[in-house]
Amino acid sequence: MQGEIRRGTAEMTGAMLISGTIGWFVVMSGAPVAAVVFWRCVFGALTLLLICWSLGLFRRGIITRRAVVIAVLGGIAIVLNWLLLFASYAHASIAISTTVYNTQPFMLLGLGALFLGERITAAKLFWLGLAFAGMIAIVAAKPAAASGGGDYALGILMAVGAAFFYALAALAAKWLKGTPPHLIALIQVSTGIVMLAPMTSFSGLPQGTSPWSMLLTLGIVHTGLMYVLLYGAIQKLPTHLTGALSFIYPIAAILVDRIAFHHALQPVQILGSAVILVAAAGMNLGWTIPHPRRKRGALSNEPS
Numbered sequence: 001m002q003g004e005i006r007r008g009t010a011e012m013t014g015a016m017l018i019s020g021t022i023g024w025f026v027v028m029s030g031a032p033v034a035a036v037v038f039w040r041c042v043f044g045a046l047t048l049l050l051i052c053w054s055l056g057l058f059r060r061g062i063i064t065r066r067a068v069v070i071a072v073l074g075g076i077a078i079v080l081n082w083l084l085l086f087a088s089y090a091h092a093s094i095a096i097s098t099t100v101y102n103t104q105p106f107m108l109l110g111l112g113a114l115f116l117g118e119r120i121t122a123a124k125l126f127w128l129g130l131a132f133a134g135m136i137a138i139v140a141a142k143p144a145a146a147s148g149g150g151d152y153a154l155g156i157l158m159a160v161g162a163a164f165f166y167a168l169a170a171l172a173a174k175w176l177k178g179t180p181p182h183l184i185a186l187i188q189v190s191t192g193i194v195m196l197a198p199m200t201s202f203s204g205l206p207q208g209t210s211p212w213s214m215l216l217t218l219g220i221v222h223t224g225l226m227y228v229l230l231y232g233a234i235q236k237l238p239t240h241l242t243g244a245l246s247f248i249y250p251i252a253a254i255l256v257d258r259i260a261f262h263h264a265l266q267p268v269q270i271l272g273s274a275v276i277l278v279a280a281a282g283m284n285l286g287w288t289i290p291h292p293r294r295k296r297g298a299l300s301n302e303p304s
Helices: 001-022 022-029 033-054 064-092 092-101 104-115 122-140 152-175 181-199 209-236 239-246 250-262 267-285 292-300
Strands: none
Touching: 001 022, 001 092, 001 181, 001 239, 001 250, 001 292, 022 064, 022 092, 022 250, 033 064, 033 181, 033 209, 064 092, 064 181, 092 122, 092 152, 092 250, 092 267, 104 122, 104 152, 104 181, 122 152, 122 267, 152 181, 152 239, 181 209, 181 250, 209 239, 250 267
């Protein structure tokens, strides 16, 4: 059991470190955002095709028509998520975009209450309010944050939109419980190919080996390999450990942004980012808020 936990921890850590570097590959590819997502889907689909075939996931009856439809809808959401997140890098920096993107658990909270009848507790509302306060702090720091003269507020909105569409994809995944996740991922990236092919210019393809190596890495490593590590970890680890290790992703993205592009966060941005990450940790790990009255009542019952 402990060996499985250690292996799952290593897989989850690897998946989150890979995710933390995605912004660098997107920016260094030099390609338009839609083209980046399209080629990520193409190379990711080829990788996942081989993975699904090796796992024997193309057997008849392994997925229903209803599941295919839900997976396609989830694919539309995940592709819109990638488009918005990658576009936000040019306006609000990789670090800020990734941190704001980590408000996704709160989007899923609202969607779960709306569509799945999940109960919103006082503790969840507290973490939601805390995350909102952190986002306000980040938005207030806009004069020093924009990475290239772009519209900082637009970048923040794009990151929030990306989080919303990721939450929609996660909601679709909840409805697909029992369906092989690698097959879901293959359907999603294949959906992306169909969505983006009409708007991809094949006459103006990237020139040189460097852009193509970036795009290949995004498809093979950041999509194919990352899905294998992530889903392998989720199957081995308890939920609380999966949630805790997921915070390697934004921390890695902040470090990559600082080292590669020298984007230093301002004090207010650091504070806002920390608040959002603490709030997201509270949500993911199920932290409760101590009730003052309950605490006083417990003290009054103690023997004197």
